Amino acid sequence: MRQIKISMSLVEQIKASAKEALKSLYPEADIPASAITVNQTKPEFTGDYTLVLFPFLKLLKTKPDVIGKQLGDYLVSHSGFVASYDIVAGFLNLTMTDAYWATFLSGKYNDGKYGEQAAKGKNVMVEYSSPNTNKPLHFGHLRNNFLGYAVSGILKVNGNNVTKANLVNDRGIHICKSMVAWKHYADGATPQSTGVKGDHLVGDYYVKFNDVYKQQVAELVSGGMDEALAEKKAPIMKEAQDMLRAWEAGDKETVDLWKTMNGWVYEGFDVTYKRLGIDFDKMYYESDTYLLGKEVVLKGLEKGVLFKKEDGSIWVNLEDEGLDQKLLLRADGTSVYMTQDIGTAILKYNDFNLDKSVYVIADEQNYHMQVLQLVLKKLGEPCADTIHHLSYGMVELPTGRMKSREGTVVDADDMIAEMIAMAQQQTEEAGKTEGFTQDELKELYETIGLGALKFYLLRVDPKKKMIFDPKESIDLHGFTATFIQYAHARICSILRKEGVDRHTATFPGFNLTQELAPAEKALILWLEHYPDVMQASADEYNPSLLCNYTFQLAQQFNSFYDVHSISKAENEEKKQLRMMIIMMVARVMRHAMGTMGIRLPEKM
RNA sequence: GGUCCGGUAGCUCAGCUGGAUAGAGCAGCUGCCUUCUAAGCAGCAGGCCAUUGGUUCGAAUCCAAUCCGGAUCACCA
Numbered sequence: 001m002r003q004i005k006i007s008m009s010l011v012e013q014i015k016a017s018a019k020e021a022l023k024s025l026y027p028e029a030d031i032p033a034s035a036i037t038v039n040q041t042k043p044e045f046t047g048d049y050t051l052v053l054f055p056f057l058k059l060l061k062t063k064p065d066v067i068g069k070q071l072g073d074y075l076v077s078h079s080g081f082v083a084s085y086d087i088v089a090g091f092l093n094l095t096m097t098d099a100y101w102a103t104f105l106s107g108k109y110n111d112g113k114y115g116e117q118a119a120k121g122k123n124v125m126v127e128y129s130s131p132n133t134n135k136p137l138h139f140g141h142l143r144n145n146f147l148g149y150a151v152s153g154i155l156k157v158n159g160n161n162v163t164k165a166n167l168v169n170d171r172g173i174h175i176c177k178s179m180v181a182w183k184h185y186a187d188g189a190t191p192q193s194t195g196v197k198g199d200h201l202v203g204d205y206y207v208k209f210n211d212v213y214k215q216q217v218a219e220l221v222s223g224g225m226d227e228a229l230a231e232k233k234a235p236i237m238k239e240a241q242d243m244l245r246a247w248e249a250g251d252k253e254t255v256d257l258w259k260t261m262n263g264w265v266y267e268g269f270d271v272t273y274k275r276l277g278i279d280f281d282k283m284y285y286e287s288d289t290y291l292l293g294k295e296v297v298l299k300g301l302e303k304g305v306l307f308k309k310e311d312g313s314i315w316v317n318l319e320d321e322g323l324d325q326k327l328l329l330r331a332d333g334t335s336v337y338m339t340q341d342i343g344t345a346i347l348k349y350n351d352f353n354l355d356k357s358v359y360v361i362a363d364e365q366n367y368h369m370q371v372l373q374l375v376l377k378k379l380g381e382p383c384a385d386t387i388h389h390l391s392y393g394m395v396e397l398p399t400g401r402m403k404s405r406e407g408t409v410v411d412a413d414d415m416i417a418e419m420i421a422m423a424q425q426q427t428e429e430a431g432k433t434e435g436f437t438q439d440e441l442k443e444l445y446e447t448i449g450l451g452a453l454k455f456y457l458l459r460v461d462p463k464k465k466m467i468f469d470p471k472e473s474i475d476l477h478g479f480t481a482t483f484i485q486y487a488h489a490r491i492c493s494i495l496r497k498e499g500v501d502r503h504t505a506t507f508p509g510f511n512l513t514q515e516l517a518p519a520e521k522a523l524i525l526w527l528e529h530y531p532d533v534m535q536a537s538a539d540e541y542n543p544s545l546l547c548n549y550t551f552q553l554a555q556q557f558n559s560f561y562d563v564h565s566i567s568k569a570e571n572e573e574k575k576q577l578r579m580m581i582i583m584m585v586a587r588v589m590r591h592a593m594g595t596m597g598i599r600l601p602e603k604m
Numbered sequence: 605g606g607u608c609c610g611g612u613a614g615c616u617c618a619g620c621u622g623g624a625u626a627g628a629g630c631a632g633c634u635g636c637c638u639u640c641u642a643a644g645c646a647g648c649a650g651g652c653c654a655u656u657g658g659u660u661c662g663a664a665u666c667c668a669a670u671c672c673g674g675a676u677c678a679c680c681a
Contacts, residue, residue, distance in 0.1 A: 034621090037622095037623075039623075039624095041624095042624065042625090044624085044625080045624075050623090050624085052623060052624095054623070054661065054662075055623095057661075058661085088624075089624070090623080090624085090661080090662090091623080091624065132681075169681065171681095172680080172681060173680075173681085174680085174681070286681090311679095313679070322606085322607075323607085323677085324606095324677065327678085327679055329679090330679050331679075332679090334679090336678095336679065336680085336681090337680070337681050340681085362675095363608085363609070363674095363675065363676090364675055364676070365675095365676085366607090366608060366609080366675075366676070367607080367608080367675090367676050367677060368676090368681095370607090370608090391608095391609085393609080393610085393674090393675090394674090394675085396674095426643070427643085430642095430643060432641080432643080448643090459617080459618095460616085460617065460618095461617085461618090463609070463610085464609085464610070464617085465609085465610075465674070465675090466616090467616085472615095472630095475629085475630065476643065477629080477630080477643065477644095478628085478629040478630060479616090479617080479618095479628065479629040479630085480629085480643090482643060483629090483643075483644090485643085486641080486643050486644075487644090489641070489643095490640080490641055490644085491640095493640070493641060494640045494641090495640095497640060498640080544617095544618090548617095548618065548628090551628085551629090552628085555628085558644060558645065559645070559646090561640080561641095561644080561645085562636095562644080562645045562646080563645090565639080565640065566640060567639095567640045568639080568640080603641090604641085604643075
C-alpha cells in the first residue's frame with residue numbers, strides 16, 4: 001500500500017496512483033501522463049476529485065464503465081486514500097477516506113509555513129513603482145505599487161531571493177518644467193511654509209507650467225504663428241530646455257534647486273509609501289544610471305551589431321525580428337530612454353547576479369520592453385534572458401485616461417484618505433466601535449480601508465485594463481478584502497471565547513472516529529488546494545489567483561459557520577476538529593493576504 | 605496599415621494547459637439575528653460566452669476569418 005504523503009498535493013498523488021494503476025492493468029498500453037486529468041468534483045455529484053476517463057477509451061479500446069470500475073477498484077485497494085468511487089458517464093468520481101483528511105489536517109493546521117516552497121537559490125528582482133519626480137502618485141500608480149509588492153511577496157514565498165527595486169525617474173525635461181514654474185510663480189514657497197505635501201507642491205507647479213505654456217502658445221498662434229512652431233517657440237518651454245542643458249552641464253544653481261525640489265518629492269513619496277505599507281530594498285536613480293547605456297551602445301557599434309547613420313546617430317535594426325529600426329543614441333551623443341534602460345538592465349543584473357528580472361510596467365510600454373529585450377540579446381548581454389515584463393492594464397476613469405497635465409487624476413493620497421473615511425463611517429453605522437480604544441479604531445479603519453483598496457486593484461487579472469468610477473467608490477461588501485477580514489475576525493473571536501491561542505494551540509490526542517460533515521470536508525479540501533494556488537500565482541505573476549482563492553475560502557468558512565457551532569459542538573471530537581479547521585482557515589487567510597500586504601484584524 | 609491585448613448576466617469580474625447543467629460579487633426580489641460577530645447565510649431572477657466556420661467523443665476554452673474596443677509603432681520618459 002502506498003504511503004500517504006501530505007507533502008505532495010492530492011491531485012498529484014491521484015495522478016501518480018492512476019498512472020500506476022493503468023500500468024498494472026494495461027502493461028502493454030502506453031498512456032502519457034498528459035492524458036490523466038484530475039478535477040475537483042462538481043458539487044452536484046458525489047465525490048471529492050474526478051478522474052476523466054474519456055482520454056483512455058480510444059487508447060485502451062474499452063468502455064468507460066469497464067475502465068472506470070477497474071481503475072476505481074485498483075485505487076480503493078492500492079492508493080491508501082481513496083475510500084470509494086462512482087462512475088457517471090465518462091467520469092470517475094473518487095471519494096477520499098476521512099482518515100486522509102484527518103491526517104492532512106492534523107499535520108498542517110499548525111504549520112506556519114504551509115503554502116511556502118523551500119529556498120531555490122534564485123535571485124529575483126522586482127522593479128515597480130518607478131515614479132517621476134514631478135508629480136504625486138495617482139490612482140493608476142497604485143495598481144503598479146500593489147502589484148509589484150504582491151508579486152514580490154508571492155515570489156518570496158515561492159522560495160526565491162527577492163529584491164524589491166524602485167527606479168526613480170528623477171531627471172529630464174519634466175522635472176525642469178516644475179522647476180521653471182516654481183522659480184517664476186512660487187515666491188519661494190516650500191512644503192514647510194505652505195503646509196503642502198512636497199510631492200503635491202511640486203506637482204502643482206508642473207500643472208502651472210502647462211497652464212502658462214498653453215496660454216503662451218495660444219498667444220503666439222493668435223499673433224499669426226503656426227501652431228507647431230508656437231509650441232517650440234513658447235518662452236517658458238525654451239526656458240525649461242535651457243534648464244535641462246544647464247543641469248546636464250552641472251550648473252550649481254540648477255542642480256541645487258533640482259536637489260531641493262526632488263527632496264521635497266521624496267519626503268512626500270515616503271509618507272505615501274509608508275501609508276500604503278510598501279517598501280523597497282534597493283533604490284536606483286536615473287540621474288546616476290542614465291550615462292551607463294552609452295558605453296554599451298558604443299561597444300555594440302564597434303562589434304558591428306549596431307549601425308551609424310550619416311548624421312552620426314546610432315541605431316539598431318530589428319527588421320529581421322519583424323520590428324523597426326530604433327534610435328539608441330542621438331547625433332549629439334546624448335542618450336534616449338532606451339539607452340538608459342539598457343544600462344540599468346545590465347547594472348541590475350550585475351549588482352544582484354539575477355536569475356530573473358521582473359519589470360512591473362503598464363502595457364502601453366509593451367513595445368518598448370520587447371525592443372529592450374531584443375537589443376540586449378543582440379548585444380550579447382546575458383541579462384536579456386532574465387527579463388520578464390509584468391505588463392498590466394491601465395486604470396481608466398469612465399471619461400477616459402487620467403492625465404496629470406490636464407488635472408483629470410484621482411490622487412492617490414486623496415483616495416487613501418477616502419477609503420479610510422469610508423471604513424470609519426461604515427464601522428460606526430454598523431455600531432461596531434465598542435470595546436476599542438481610539439488608537440485601535442484608527443488602526444482598524446486603516447486596515448479595512450487600505451485592505452479594500454489593495455484588494456480591489458489586485459483581484460483583477462493584471463493584464464486587463466480597469467475602469468474605475470470614483471463616484472461609485474469602492475464597496476465593502478461581497479468580493480472584497482473586508483469580507484475576508486470579517487471572516488478572520490469571526491474566527492479570532494471564536495477562539496478567543498474558547499480560550500484557545502490561535503497561534504500555538506495543539507490537539508495532540510485528536511483521533512477522528514466520526515464522519516466528516518460536508519461543510520467540514522469542503523473546507524479541508526479547499527485548504528489542501530492552497531499550495532497549488534500559491535504556486536500558480538507565482539508561475540503566472542498573478543496575485544488575482546490568490547485573491548480569488550482567499551475569497552472562496554472565506555465564503556466557505558461563512559457557510560460552515562452558519563451550519564456548525566464550535567462552542568456548542570455535538571461532542572469534544574467535533575469541537576477539536578472544527579477548531580483545527582478554523583485555525584487553519586485563519587492561518588491560510590493571513591498567509592495569503594499577508595503575502596500581498598493586506599492585513600487582517602482580530603476584531604472588527 | 606503592422607504588431608500586441610481585450611470582448612462571458614444590467615454593471616464589475618472568475619472560468620481559457622479542451623470535460624459533466626458556464627460561476628461569483630454588485631444592483632433587483634424572498635426569507636433568516638433570544639443561539640460562537642447579520643460587514644453574514646439560504647434562496648429567486650438574470651446568458652445565442654462578439655459573429656461565422658473548423659478541429660473531436662466533447663469547445664467559453666484550441667485553430668482560421670470577420671466585427672467591435674484599447675495600446676503601440678517618437679531623436680518624450
